[in-house]
Amino acid sequence: MFLLFWFLCSLVLTSACSDHTLCVNHKPSSLHVEGPSGPLVVPLGGAVLLPCSAQDPLPLEGLRVEWSRTDSESVVNVFQQKEIRAELQSQSFRGRADFFPEEISRGNFSILLSDVTPEDAGVYRCGVSSSQDYRETTVEIKLSERLVVRGALHPIFTSVGEEVILSCSVDSQIPVHQLEEVTWKKYPDIPVLLFQENQTFSEFSHESYRERAEFFTTEIPRGNFSLRLKDVRMEDKGQFICEVHTADLSGQTTVIIQQIGFSSVQICILLLCFTSLTLAVGLGAPVFIFLHKRETDRRAMIMYIFLAFSPNICMFIAFGLWSTEGFLSEVIICSAVSLARCLMLMKTAPYLNTLPERWVREVKTLSAPLYYTIIATVVFSVEFANRTGIQYYFYNRDLRLAERSILVMAAAVYGIGSIISARFSLRICSFLCLEVYNCALLIVFIHDESDTPDIYNMISGVFMVMLLLLSLQRHCFQQKPFKCLHIGVSFFPVAAACLLHASVFACFGIRMKNFAHVWTLPFTAVMYVTVWIAVVFVMRRQHENKKPRCSKWRGTGYVCCAVGVSITVTINGIIYLHFLRKHMTAKDYSGYSALMVLLHVLPPAVLFDHPRNIPKLPHIILHLFGSSGLSVVTSLTLALELILKSGTGEPRTLPEMHIIILPFESLFISGWIALQIYDTWMRMRRRIKSNFEAGGEADLQVGEDGEEMEVLSSLSKSPEC
Numbered sequence: 259m260f261l262l263f264w265f266l267c268s269l270v271l272t273s274a275c276s277d278h279t280l281c282v283n284h285k286p287s288s289l290h291v292e293g294p295s296g297p298l299v300v301p302l303g304g305a306v307l308l309p310c311s312a313q314d315p316l317p318l319e320g321l322r323v324e325w326s327r328t329d330s331e332s333v334v335n336v337f338q339q340k341e342i343r344a345e346l347q348s349q350s351f352r353g354r355a356d357f358f359p360e361e362i363s364r365g366n367f368s369i370l371l372s373d374v375t376p377e378d379a380g381v382y383r384c385g386v387s388s389s390q391d392y393r394e395t396t397v398e399i400k401l402s403e404r405l406v407v408r409g410a411l412h413p414i415f416t417s418v419g420e421e422v423i424l425s426c427s428v429d430s431q432i433p434v435h436q437l438e439e440v441t442w443k444k445y446p447d448i449p450v451l452l453f454q455e456n457q458t459f460s461e462f463s464h465e466s467y468r469e470r471a472e473f474f475t476t477e478i479p480r481g482n483f484s485l486r487l488k489d490v491r492m493e494d495k496g497q498f499i500c501e502v503h504t505a506d507l508s509g510q511t512t513v514i515i516q517q518i519g520f521s522s523v524q525i526c527i528l529l530l531c532f533t534s535l536t537l538a539v540g541l542g543a544p545v546f547i548f549l550h551k552r553e554t555d556r557r558a559m560i561m562y563i564f565l566a567f568s569p570n571i572c573m574f575i576a577f578g579l580w581s582t583e584g585f586l587s588e589v590i591i592c593s594a595v596s597l598a599r600c601l602m603l604m605k606t607a608p609y610l611n612t613l614p615e616r617w618v619r620e621v622k623t624l625s626a627p628l629y630y631t632i633i634a635t636v637v638f639s640v641e642f643a644n645r646t647g648i649q650y651y652f653y654n655r656d657l658r659l660a661e662r663s664i665l666v667m668a669a670a671v672y673g674i675g676s677i678i679s680a681r682f683s684l685r686i687c688s689f690l691c692l693e694v695y696n697c698a699l700l701i702v703f704i705h706d707e708s709d710t711p712d713i714y715n716m717i718s719g720v721f722m723v724m725l726l727l728l729s730l731q732r733h734c735f736q737q738k739p740f741k742c743l744h745i746g747v748s749f750f751p752v753a754a755a756c757l758l759h760a761s762v763f764a765c766f767g768i769r770m771k772n773f774a775h776v777w778t779l780p781f782t783a784v785m786y787v788t789v790w791i792a793v794v795f796v797m798r799r800q801h802e803n804k805k806p807r808c809s810k811w812r813g814t815g816y817v818c819c820a821v822g823v824s825i826t827v828t829i830n831g832i833i834y835l836h837f838l839r840k841h842m843t844a845k846d847y848s849g850y851s852a853l854m855v856l857l858h859v860l861p862p863a864v865l866f867d868h869p870r871n872i873p874k875l876p877h878i879i880l881h882l883f884g885s886s887g888l889s890v891v892t893s894l895t896l897a898l899e900l901i902l903k904s905g906t907g908e909p910r911t912l913p914e915m916h917i918i919i920l921p922f923e924s925l926f927i928s929g930w931i932a933l934q935i936y937d938t939w940m941r942m943r944r945r946i947k948s949n950f951e952a953g954g955e956a957d958l959q960v961g962e963d964g965e966e967m968e969v970l971s972s973l974s975k976s977p978e979c
């Protein structure tokens with residue numbers, strides 16, 4: 259009986275077991291669903307993979323996967339009947355919670371939830387039911403304690419002068435008044451713009467971004483702190499960082515300006531540089547050949563003139579355009595040098611004598627002083643406006659007025675004076691005028707109170723020595739006439755020096771209330787006048803006696819004076835460099851000394867008369883160096899500076915461009931002086947030789963230039979000893 263019952267039962271059970279649903283607990287199941295071990299931490303706005311997978315692939319037949327939230331009825335996504343049932347998704351998950359369709363057949367039911375919002379925090383359930391079984395796993399999403407700040411997805415490409423928008427927006431869930439601070443910085447640490455306590459602070463900005471960077475005020479309440487950057491510059495290239503801080507969270511985003519193209523102005527500059535370079539290089543060779551053959555036909559002349567002027571004019575315009583980016587002093591000095599160079603090129607031209615005679619004379623006498631005056635005046639005005647002007651008006655209203663007026667007057671009088679005296683061939687005077695102009699420049703450059711009396715003292719001493727040596731050389735050893743005009747003209751620098759001493763004494767003595775510093779000035783002034791009166795007296799006497807000296811004695815005296823003058827000129831230059839060094843930072847020093855060297859090389863060029871016999875080849879080479887070489891240097895410097903600036907994104911690679919251009923210019927002028935000295939030396943040797951050999955015929959050549967007063971040029975006829 260019991261056996262029968264057992265048999266029946268097992269029969270029922272066996273038949274029941276053919277219906278699988280009743281046997282779940284009896285058969286070993288293959289369904290095993292896995293999720294993550296801990297909660298997932300997600301940033302706001304980010305995306306997160308919610309993992310859920312079965313150990314073995316499941317047949318798709320009868321498979322249903324449902325992702326839902328445990329704490330509400332929301333359905334995240336459903337897979338059923340072999341397809342994804344997006345229409346069953348709750349509204350809040352539409353379009354941002356997706357299965358990986360190709361993974362489902364491998365038993366991987368993970369979904370990717372993107373654009374995570376604060377509401378997405380919570381526990382999610384992944385329920386998997388196959389035809390026989392059901393398993394589930396849960397995943398918890400926690401929001402990370404970070405502020406989500408969104409920037410631009412792509413790097414920005416722009417060009418100079420354009421406007422760009424650097425985007426930065428804070429997650430809209432956080433009200434703007436909870437933000438303590440939003441800062442924009444240029445990498446590594448240049449402040450661009452600050453937003454704090456509901457206000458924008460532009461004082462915080464670095465000066466290069468003031469007026470150029472701003473927020474969109476109407477967008478700020480929406481948490482949009484995008485930056486409008488106007489008038490983009492080369493140095494803006496790089497990373498901009500937007501940092502946002504609330505009381506306890508912070509976040510940041512980076513926007514990259516990857517490349518900044520050239521603006522139309524910069525393309526113009528590059529084209530001008532290129533034109534100048536091509537002209538200088540292309541015309542250099544034919545001009546050399548023509549000059550060598552001494553061609554003076556129309557075609558050759560046009561080419562000569564074109565080479566001398568066109569590259570320099572191109573560079574003048576290029577520097578003018580560069581003014582939007584370069585420093586004021588640099589732009590002005592470089593453009594003045596480019597334009598004024600044409601004057602020196604005409605003076606050094608081997609074909610000068612084939613030009614109309616009227617021009618030739620003006621070019622010979624006026625080029626050098628004009629060249630000097632143009633450059634010096636330009637430098638003087640810029641420096642004067644930069645340094646004295648502003649400081650003067652703000653700090654020290656009354657007493658500097660005298661000093662300022664003296665400076666401006668000295669600069670004007672001596673600039674004009676040098677040109678006028680050069681025009682009338684008063685070369686000593688012209689030379690000294692230029693040296694005084696240099697002194698005015700030095701004072702403007704350093705503009706330091708305590709050293710100014712020393713500078714005046716030292717430099718006027720050097721001037722007196724130069725004046726003495728040059729006058730002796732001219733009137734004693736060359737026996738040039740020493741008339742009232744010369745006495746008058748030579749008294750002018752002496753009187754000016756005395757006046758300067760008196761006014762410096764007055765200004766400084768009164769201002770500093772300390773005469774200890776300046777007490778020597780009146781004495782030296784009196785000494786200068788006395789010495790000069792004595793010298794004039796001696797020279798007049800010697801001249802009236804008309805007692806000729808023997809040529810050997812005169813030759814020696816002449817050479818001694820020439821050496822003396824070169825030594826004083828050198829000492830003078832060293833004094834200037836010394837004071838510059840003392841008062842300038844190392845960075846400024848290079849620019850100013852390059853300028854000072856050029857301005858000191860120039861006055862001696864004025865001292866010589868125009869050379870008559872220069873060896874042909876050095877002359878042509880020097881002229882070509884000036885016309886081709888200097889244009890090449892100038893255009894390459896500007897073009898390279900522009901290209902390097904765009905390449906590196908650094909503000910500047912060179913501190914100032916004239917540091918490169920001016921030394922070459924000085925080299926050119928020095929070369930010319932060397933040719934002048936050579937010419938003078940050859941003429942003097944010939945003269946002395948002929949004095950001994952042929953007696954009276956020596957002054958044939960003097961006749962050509964009879965009116966012109968010669969300084970270091972030639973010895974006139976001298977009787978035998």
Ligand SMILES: *[C@@H]1O[C@H](CO)[C@@H](O)[C@H](O)[C@H]1NC(C)=O
Pocket residue numbers: 307309311358361366367368
């Ligand atoms: C499931 O698929 C996703 C997307 O391809 C992948 O990242 C994840 O590692 C997969 N999970 C498993 C357990 O293979």
Ligand SMILES: *[C@@H]1O[C@H](CO)[C@@H](O)[C@H](O)[C@H]1NC(C)=O
Pocket residue numbers: 435456
């Ligand atoms: C911030 O400034 C805006 C406009 O400037 C103003 O509408 C808003 O009320 C201010 N909010 C606070 C919290 O001061």
Ligand SMILES: *[C@@H]1O[C@H](CO)[C@@H](O)[C@H](O)[C@H]1NC(C)=O
Pocket residue numbers: 423425427474477482483484
């Ligand atoms: C922020 O404002 C700027 C300017 O109106 C706009 O171009 C940008 O798309 C805005 N960003 C967002 C995320 O709304």
